[in-house]
Amino acid sequence: MKNTYKVNNPATGEFISEIEMNTKEEINLALKKGHNAFRKWSQVNAHERSDLLKKWMDNIQAHKAEIAELMTRENGKPIKESLGEVDYASSYIAWYAEEAKRTYGRTIPSHNESKRIVVTKQPVGLVAAITPWNFPAAMMTRKAAPALAAGCTFIVKPAEDTPLTTIRLIELAHEVGIPVDAIQYVIGEGKEIGEIFTNSEFVRKITFTGSTPVGKTLLKNSSDTIKHVTMELGGHAPLIIAEDADLDFAVSQTIASKFRNAGQTCVCANRILVHENVMDEFANKLTTEVTKLKVGNGLEEGVDIGPIINEKGYTKIIAQVNDAISKGAEVLVGNEYNANHQINTYFVYPTVLKNVQLDMKITQEETFGPVAPLISFKELEEAIEIANSTPYGLAAYFFTNNYKTGIFLHERLNFGIVGWNDGAPSAAHVPFGGMKESGLGREGGTEGIEPYLETKYLSIGDL
Structure with missing residues (x-):
């Protein structure tokens, strides 16, 4: 029998839902599916990915009142703030729907007349995200939107206190045609899933929003497989x-x-x-x-x-x-x-x-x-x-x-x-991130898609 936990309204104690936790085997299988889906999703042309992201945003907006109420029930924030967060979350999808078409490369003047030098950008691979409870919609889309726009596949572990908003947003992504293995969620205890993510050969990037101590652990554990990392950590x-x-x-x-x-x-x-x-x-x-x-x-x-x-x-x-x-x-x-x-x-x-x-x-x-x-x-x-x-x-x-x-x-x-x-x-259109122990990398703006891209240099000789 699977382990479960209950999601309650922090304002009233009201029971909202009982969530099944994924087993280690299920999480590893989801990572393998995301890895396998990367080959096909990364080949979808940028304009089509852009169109799918726009459809996702439109679907979220069509369910705005429902999502906001769900968010307030599981998180406790005032409904006016939840409505604002749905718009804020949508704005990241809208922004990166456009940035999907702007992951430009360049040509570089050669040092030799018989050579041509070309620089291109390509997606890093499967991205694993861990998101916090305080902004369960916006912190997920801030990561998922640039990942999908770049051509990466994406899997997220939402916070135990607020999983329902994330689950609903991903359902809405699937409804508009974003492949089920291209954007997934897994449910479980943070420490265990963090270790699975960082140890997995399938995951090429970790993106995390949360406390500095947890971020340091993820950084250390990611070093064994030299993963890309983006960390939005504590503030004061x-x-x-x-x-x-x-x-x-x-x-x-x-x-x-x-x-x-x-x-x-x-x-x-x-x-x-x-x-x-x-x-x-x-x-x-x-x-x-x-x-x-x-x-x-x-x-x-x-x-x-x-x-x-x-x-x-x-x-x-x-x-x-x-x-x-x-x-x-x-x-x-x-x-x-x-x-x-x-x-x-x-x-x-x-x-x-x-x-x-x-x-x-x-x-x-x-x-x-x-x-x-x-x-x-x-x-x-x-x-x-x-x-x-x-x-x-x-x-x-x-x-x-x-x-x-x-x-x-x-x-x-x-x-x-x-x-x-x-x-x-x-x-959404500005770079968000910290110095010192508040993190690594930036989310949002033109800077926000770069951590999901690899730079590839091609030297063409014998011309």
Whole structure:
């Protein structure tokens, strides 16, 4: 008898579905099928692959309301955010449907009149992806779309907490004619499947979004077979409020960054650095707006903040807040919780902390929750030093209307994504990825298809 696990609504504890886990033999068979399908799929011309991707996107949009409701039920995020994520996921498919036709090669002037030199691009092979629970639609299409566009076959292991969205999206891909072995999913425990993926001779590329420790393990294990890797790992984003910032606008963008998906995003603002001369005004304005955020079941009208995904995440958030308070942080709003351990529902109400110091856990560890710690600074150099002081370099934000200050900050912040007066810089047509221990490679933009392609050099002699 197969092992199974239950998917429940993290806002209510409601049972949604029981999912069968694949055996090791089934996973290896799926990898072999994906490998065998690569030969045929890679020969489908780019325009046909493009057309199939567009049809997939159209099919997703036709089922937008259904997918969004499913996502909210298994993930907990507000329905308005789930609807937005369906559009965001679709935008990656739309973008790479076009990029499929632009995997250009080139000719190079020869050093010898009897030779011709040609460079071409070809798909790497079967791609294995591991995706997170916080964006179950977008993180899958961000990987699947460029892989399929390049001519690779694709297999994904979705997060145990949120497999249903991924399963439905892949069903919709099959409905429009993308071959069943060209895009597949497998269900199981992350560590076991990660080892199968990295050990498999059939897999030529691993793409992963998740924690830095897991990413390091995948990198080490992939080295034995020299696989291509793309890693989008942990973040600990700083958000800097300069003295001249438009505070009302900065507050609105801070809320957009910090509290989306209840703060459970890798690019959300985790350390809010505010110039000491505007700290009190910014803190008051932020607190006023945060008190307006409604907490509850994401399917209910007007809800802004849904549940924490599980007890582990909930416990980590509370520990960070309690540590900060014990070391002198002031609670301006929040520090309220609602947990029902019997049905595994965990809510953290949006919280703003003032007088946060650098020896507190919340300044050193990624929070993944709706808590905004405010840290005071005097000089921009001090803010930059604090911002760059962690091993992470995924996203950073700053707010200033002075172009000299903006250029100064941009050039000195060691982060792959930087928002200047912008709390939501992500988009399908731009490169997404981090520096330092926040990852390797980029997803999105023209850069996002390159990791799925090999470069082949042809020298033609005796002409």
